[in-house]
Amino acid sequence: MQYLFLEQAGEHQLTLEGGEHRYIFKVRRHREGEIIALRNLRDASIYFYEIVSLTKKEAMLVLEKSEILSVVVQKKLHLAWCVIDPKSVEKVLPSLNEIGVEAITFIYCNRSQKSFTLDFKRLEKILLNSSQQSGRSSLMKLSLGDSLEDFLEEYPQTVMLNFSEQMLTASSDVSTVAIGCEGGFTNEEVALFKSENIMGLETPLILKSETAVCAVASKILL
Incomplete structure (x- = not known):
């Protein structure tokens, strides 16, 4: 997985619950202190968040940095x-x-x-x-x-x-x-x-x- 889609990506602080929490921490095995990439797919930016808090039900993320990274093919079809x-x-x-x-x-x-x-x-x-x-x-x-x-x-x-x-x-x-x-x-x-x-x-x-x-x-x- 290159990034996680989240509509709220770009906000300074995020809380992951439910499906996003299970996928990131039970499937991908991320841990507190690690950096994960998120996109909102409304803009070309990719947002990097630090996992600052992690419990069995939710995780708190804080935005560390962002960069414009457009990944599209040159031709249109x-x-x-x-x-x-x-x-x-x-x-x-x-x-x-x-x-x-x-x-x-x-x-x-x-x-x-x-x-x-x-x-x-x-x-x-x-x-x-x-x-x-x-x-x-x-x-x-x-x-x-x-x-x-x-x-x-x-x-x-x-x-x-x-x-x-x-x-x-x-x-x-x-x-x-x-x-x-x-x-x-x-x-x-x-x-x-x-x-x-x-x-x-x-x-x-x-x-x-x-x-x-x-x-x-x-x-x-x-």
Whole structure:
């Protein structure tokens, strides 16, 4: 763990109770007198606190110093991801966060199962845990879009990942990509994109949606 997320990080004095106390002192085994790093993920600062008091139920921390330390990837990538099984999203979300995806807008596309419901509070908790482990200093933005058409109105240069002779490469000047769900995009959805904005990956294999999203993120950001 690179730091502990706490909304109050930055205040001069903090008291840790409950889950934060258990994790720091029973899992991480920190002791009185040690220094621990905290972030609030609202700013780029990392805050270093001394553990000045420790009991079985709570710990008191005092701010020793802080420094601006932005840990983000240089490129930006916004994914428009057609809704798939939330369990599959939850499995790959930590990887996408560690790769450095800036934002994901989930969209119910024509072939998305409307019975799938995303639990954004649960997804945010997954992102927090991933960020603490990877050191990422900003939280990925998650949202639910109204439709693919509306998304394209706001982001007209979006590239669709689909079968194409035009390949998406590491040098492609792409910052927004639409990824289909199981079964891919319908003909009506493909028709929404200009031909030059439809790109594929250099593989003859059919990828699952969650595999494709990781492949695209890795291709562009790593």
